[in-house]
């Protein structure tokens with residue numbers, strides 16, 4: 001159990017999870033004893049599919065999505081776990097103030113390295129009353145009440161539409177705060193897209209860790225008839241991908257999956273700018289483990305194309321897993337690797 005789980009556990013009494021009226025817990029890690037969790041009538045809302053799988057094994061009262069829809073039954077108590085991105089924190093505060101009404105009890109808990117220590121200033125833009133209830137284990141817990149008048153939450157307002165150049169035309173991309181490289185083209189993805197302009201593909205392709213859907217949208221634009229699957233564990237990424245596909249006029253299936261957990265097709269192309277963070281650390285081992293069984297999901301002549309940081313040991317790993325690996329493009333920070 002991590003610091004935040006222990007911190008939540010020592011503060012359980014504040015949340016009164018056994019009360020008859022349910023509380024809403026937004027993006028919690030597993031915490032507390034399982035008895036408590038199972039008896040509690042709390043609703044758990046998760047934006048991360050891996051965490052959703054963990055919680056749904058313990059309680060039926062949990063949902064996965066970008067943001068909750070209407071709250072049925074009405075919920076007057078909510079605990080939000082601090083997201084790493086300030087823009088996403090603002091979005092959640094706006095959601096809480098819009099949907100939960102003036103007489104609700106709200107809490108924000110998070111790790112200091114996610115910004116919890118300094119969150120008080122921001123909270124005061126949204127609530128008249130902000131109190132620090134606990135500060136320990138590099139974490140902080142706030143209670144907020146008396147919401148101030150603010151702009152109403154809407155996902156339309158939250159979505160940002162931007163564009164990239166692709167073969168002389170502009171390709172529209174839509175992203176939400178909390179999605180990788182929100183509002184701008186990542187340097188690694190840029191190198192990958194340049195390499196894709198020089199190769200053609202057919203059959204079925206998987207965009208592994210699709211983020212805002214930028215790679216799939218480019219692939220679909222460059223290769224007519226290519227069947228596209230896009231997968232990610234982040235609900236905001238999946239929603240961004242749906243909007244990007246619609247905006248760019250590309251068809252594709254958008255799949256929620258933790259690694260390969262929900263993948264059941266066979267692909268001619270698997271393409272990825274792979275996840276490289278675990279919590280706050282850079283970790284290539286995580287994506288290697290996730291892609292360990294990828295060959296079981298590839299057709300005989302299938303290929304895996306990845307853009308990765310040159311200092312990470314992917315080339316050695318691909319060569320030992322596939323028997324060969326070539327370099328499609330490179331610059332001083334990244335290379336685009338292809339294994340067949």
Ligand SMILES: C[S@@+](CC[C@H](N)C(=O)[O-])C[C@H]1O[C@@H](n2cnc3c(N)ncnc32)[C@H](O)[C@@H]1O
Nearest residue numbers: 180189209210211232233234258259273274275
């Ligand atoms: C480096 S980003 C690439 C995003 C996008 N393809 C691009 O190039 O802009 C990696 C993506 O992997 C997703 N991811 C992280 N862990 C995952 C997991 N366990 N299963 C599926 N996707 C995951 C992240 O949400 C993120 O969108």
